[in-house]
Amino acid sequence: MNALPARPVLVDTSAGRAIAAAPPSAPAIAETKILPLKTPRGRRSTQLMSIGSEIASATIPPLLVLAVLLLVWQLATSGPDAALPSPTKIWTESNDLIVSPFFVNGSQDIGLGWRVITSLERVFYGFGLAAAVGVVIGAVIGQSVWAMRGLDPIFQVLRTVPPLAWLPISLAAFRDSGPSAVFVIFITAVWPVIINTAVGIRNIPQDYRNVADVLRLNPLEYFWRIMIPAAAPYIFTGLRIGIGLSWLAIVAAEMLTGGVGIGFFIWDAWNSSRLSDIVVALIYIGVVGFVLDRLVALAGRIATHGTSA
Amino acid sequence: MIAPANKPFLQLQSISKTFRRGGAETEVLHDISLDIANGEFISIIGHSGCGKSTLLNLIAGLTTVTTGAVLLEQHEVNEPGPERAVVFQNHSLLPWLTVYDNVRIAVDKVFAKTKSRAERHAWTLHNLDLVQMGHAKDKRPSEISGGMKQRVGIARALAMEPKVLLMDEPFGALDALTRAHLQDSVMQIHGRLGNTAIMITHDVDEAVLLSDRIVMMTNGPSARIGEVLDVKLPRPRNRLELVSDPHYIHAREAVLKFLYERHRYVEAA
Numbered sequence: 001m002n003a004l005p006a007r008p009v010l011v012d013t014s015a016g017r018a019i020a021a022a023p024p025s026a027p028a029i030a031e032t033k034i035l036p037l038k039t040p041r042g043r044r045s046t047q048l049m050s051i052g053s054e055i056a057s058a059t060i061p062p063l064l065v066l067a068v069l070l071l072v073w074q075l076a077t078s079g080p081d082a083a084l085p086s087p088t089k090i091w092t093e094s095n096d097l098i099v100s101p102f103f104v105n106g107s108q109d110i111g112l113g114w115r116v117i118t119s120l121e122r123v124f125y126g127f128g129l130a131a132a133v134g135v136v137i138g139a140v141i142g143q144s145v146w147a148m149r150g151l152d153p154i155f156q157v158l159r160t161v162p163p164l165a166w167l168p169i170s171l172a173a174f175r176d177s178g179p180s181a182v183f184v185i186f187i188t189a190v191w192p193v194i195i196n197t198a199v200g201i202r203n204i205p206q207d208y209r210n211v212a213d214v215l216r217l218n219p220l221e222y223f224w225r226i227m228i229p230a231a232a233p234y235i236f237t238g239l240r241i242g243i244g245l246s247w248l249a250i251v252a253a254e255m256l257t258g259g260v261g262i263g264f265f266i267w268d269a270w271n272s273s274r275l276s277d278i279v280v281a282l283i284y285i286g287v288v289g290f291v292l293d294r295l296v297a298l299a300g301r302i303a304t305h306g307t308s309a
Numbered sequence: 310m311i312a313p314a315n316k317p318f319l320q321l322q323s324i325s326k327t328f329r330r331g332g333a334e335t336e337v338l339h340d341i342s343l344d345i346a347n348g349e350f351i352s353i354i355g356h357s358g359c360g361k362s363t364l365l366n367l368i369a370g371l372t373t374v375t376t377g378a379v380l381l382e383q384h385e386v387n388e389p390g391p392e393r394a395v396v397f398q399n400h401s402l403l404p405w406l407t408v409y410d411n412v413r414i415a416v417d418k419v420f421a422k423t424k425s426r427a428e429r430h431a432w433t434l435h436n437l438d439l440v441q442m443g444h445a446k447d448k449r450p451s452e453i454s455g456g457m458k459q460r461v462g463i464a465r466a467l468a469m470e471p472k473v474l475l476m477d478e479p480f481g482a483l484d485a486l487t488r489a490h491l492q493d494s495v496m497q498i499h500g501r502l503g504n505t506a507i508m509i510t511h512d513v514d515e516a517v518l519l520s521d522r523i524v525m526m527t528n529g530p531s532a533r534i535g536e537v538l539d540v541k542l543p544r545p546r547n548r549l550e551l552v553s554d555p556h557y558i559h560a561r562e563a564v565l566k567f568l569y570e571r572h573r574y575v576e577a578a
Binding site: 213215230305 | 369370371388389390391393394395397399401403405406414415418419449469
């Protein structure tokens with residue numbers, strides 16, 4: 001559901017290393033102990049040190065692991081007849097893609113940054129639609145026991161259909177690649193939003209309903225003032241899964257549309273056997289997906305005042 | 310606000326409540342009748358499971374009676390409404406709203422047409438001050454203590470200017486010191502505003518201290534009103550002075566005897 005559980009583990013393993021990595025600021029502690037009068041300054045430098053060690057403990061372990069992985073990869077693919085490109089080979093072959101994301105050398109020869117932006121636009125439409133439709137449908141379903149009983153099994157089946165499988169249906173229905181691509185993203189992302197919203201609304205405590213009843217809130221007021229905020233943590237969980245899925249669907253969707261998206265780039269690179277470019281594009285997709293996930297999580301945290309993960 | 314002199318303000322007319330679950334029927338309340346005067350403070354006391362909360366929910370309109378009727382100023386109660394504001398046992402504040410907004414949402418709803426924006430703002434602050442919570446108006450429920458939450462719950466209920474203030478074990482979840490403090494506050498506010506109040510409790514001292522009358526319920530199922538005790542202690546009441554007051558001791562003894570001699574709590578099988 002989210003990437004958070006991985007973090008404490010990283011922090012734990014790094015605890016000892018982080019301390020070892022921070023000797024430059026260690027004297028600050030000694031200074032505070034000896035000269036209590038300088039506490040404010042001492043406290044600030046201790047604070048700086050703790051921030052520094054926090055950053056170090058968050059960044060050093062993944063960097064180390066990354067270095068080890070790159071090394072293993074390099075060793076495994078350094079043979080003359082290796083099927084996959086090694087990191088150094090990728091660096092030389094796809095140098096332009098790695099170092100400058102935003103170059104334009106012609107209509108199809110552009111930096112991956114531009115491609116990501118094109119793809120993000122598509123995800124924006126597809127996911128935006130999924131979010132809006134998903135919350136409304138989820139709210140309706142969550143309100144009614146019968147709608148829940150009737151629709152939930154259908155949704156549970158539909159949500160497991162992979163994005164690629166929606167392609168032919170989508171094309172047949174829309175007869176145009178642009179809307180079909182958006183539809184594929186939409187249909188992939190909408191289920192977790194619906195299901196989580198519905199569960200969130202079913203779980204609204206009776207207390208809040210009683211408060212709404214005593215105040216005689218009308219249905220619209222109830223929707224905005226009670227339902228949406230009470231279900232917000234669930235809704236944002238759904239949105240977070242949804243944004244992840246819609247980014248997953250981008251490659252499938254763009255195999256259809258062609259053009260300049262990052263998904264199509266991979267398809268295109270495969271057709272012209274540019275393996276190094278594919279690896280770079282994969283890393284772009286991964287990083288962008290990670291950022292999207294964190295952005296939705298952040299939006300959720302802001303919107304729910306810290307009650308959502 | 311003022312009922313005709315000969316008619317009771319709030320009337321419970323032979324109320325019964327039966328819950329159906331599957332094929333099984335359970336009668337929770339049986340033939341409850343009670344007349345309550347305007348401005349009276351009534352406590353309902355009984356062992357757990359005797360249907361006290363159900364009775365309160367019926368008066369609040371959150372559940373409907375099976376037979377009988379609840380009449381407020383001669384009008385039948387069949388739905389919830391702000392003229393019968395409820396202070397819930399677990400405060401039921403909306404966690405995404407600040408203390409101020411939790412009260413303001415009620416004020417906005419009840420006085421949408423009768424008060425201007427500025428008046429609603431002032432009225433919200435006034436009610437928060439009434440329960441001494443004005444200082445925490447920008448905090449969220451998660452940032453304040455249990456006692457403070459319950460104060461805000463009371464402020465929210467009072468801000469609706471209810472004809473009847475319904476309290477469902479309002480101090481049940483609080484520690485003894487906080488509870489005593491809040492009881493004093495409620496007594497003070499009741500003395501000042503003169504609301505009609507109905508409080509569910511299982512605390513004998515609390516019932517005697519606060520009430521004009523104590524309604525004692527028999528054990529469920531099919532709970533009835535076993536006895537109604539008049540507490541003729543002068544107001545304002547002071548908990549320290551009352552400790553040795555003969556009438557207080559007598560009233561306390563009467564309730565205890567009812568609860569622990571004649572209607573002892575039987576553990577449900």
